[in-house]
Amino acid sequence: MSGVESPASSDPAEALAAVTALRRLADRIEDAAVEQAMRAGWSWPQVAEALGVTRQAVHKKHAQRLIAAGVALRRR
Amino acid sequence: MTTFGKYIHAIIQQGRDEARKDGSAAVEAQHLLLAIAIEQEATTHQVLTSAGLDLRAIRDALDREFERSLSAVGVSAAAFDLPMPSSAPERPQRLGASARLAIERGFTSAARKKDLQPMNLLIGILQAEVGTVPHALSLAGTDRAGLAERARQALAGTGG
Numbered sequence: 001m002s003g004v005e006s007p008a009s010s011d012p013a014e015a016l017a018a019v020t021a022l023r024r025l026a027d028r029i030e031d032a033a034v035e036q037a038m039r040a041g042w043s044w045p046q047v048a049e050a051l052g053v054t055r056q057a058v059h060k061k062h063a064q065r066l067i068a069a070g071v072a073l074r075r076r
Numbered sequence: 077m078t079t080f081g082k083y084i085h086a087i088i089q090q091g092r093d094e095a096r097k098d099g100s101a102a103v104e105a106q107h108l109l110l111a112i113a114i115e116q117e118a119t120t121h122q123v124l125t126s127a128g129l130d131l132r133a134i135r136d137a138l139d140r141e142f143e144r145s146l147s148a149v150g151v152s153a154a155a156f157d158l159p160m161p162s163s164a165p166e167r168p169q170r171l172g173a174s175a176r177l178a179i180e181r182g183f184t185s186a187a188r189k190k191d192l193q194p195m196n197l198l199i200g201i202l203q204a205e206v207g208t209v210p211h212a213l214s215l216a217g218t219d220r221a222g223l224a225e226r227a228r229q230a231l232a233g234t235g236g
Contacts, residue, residue, distance in 0.1 A: 014148045018146065021141075033156075066162070067165075071162075
């Protein structure tokens with residue numbers, strides 16, 4: 001046993017592929033989590049604050065999709 | 077529009093469908109590859125299936141690449157038990173960096189613009205040595221460079 005790092009995690013190709021996959025997973029979790037929060041009655045400012053982004057950013061990224069999905073969105 | 081122009085247009089449209097299903101904000105090279113597999117144009121279909129790459133195999137290879145890349149850093153895609161998010165109402169318009177590179181490489185793989193064939197786009201995708209598509213093909217045990225060479229040979233055989 002030479003250490004805790006697996007061979008895969010010291011390979012830059014694997015690490016770069018992991019970054020791509022993590023971004024994709026983070027986007028997918030964000031889409032799902034924002035949708036669940038808004039369905040549960042959260043407001044845009046609450047979701048924005050939880051994500052650490054502006055209300056405008058979260059609205060721009062998710063509003064169209066949630067409206068199309070029929071989610072009842074709270075005003076401010 | 078030329079035959080190749082129509083083909084690439086159809087592939088990009090199909091790629092946009094794949095990107096939307098994938099929850100992606102842009103069309104990437106893997107979406108173009110899936111589109112080529114869906115389109116089943118005769119020459120590209122022959123080259124892909126000769127390597128066992130039908131639509132199902134490509135989707136499986138991409139899914140495995142996602143899982144393996146995450147597990148390399150100790151993450152499981154199934155760790156969050158949230159319902160699947162609703163899809164975007166519209167398909168993404170934007171071509172991502174990997175798709176743009178694949179198209180550029182496809183174009184430069186033909187000597188003259190009028191020689192462009194559907195196979196050139198597949199060659200452009202297969203030329204990438206790093207990124208999601210080559211990583212997925214490698215994990216699936218596909219010889220990407222050999223496949224790219226076979227695609228070039230098939231193209232030369234048709235006088236393209």
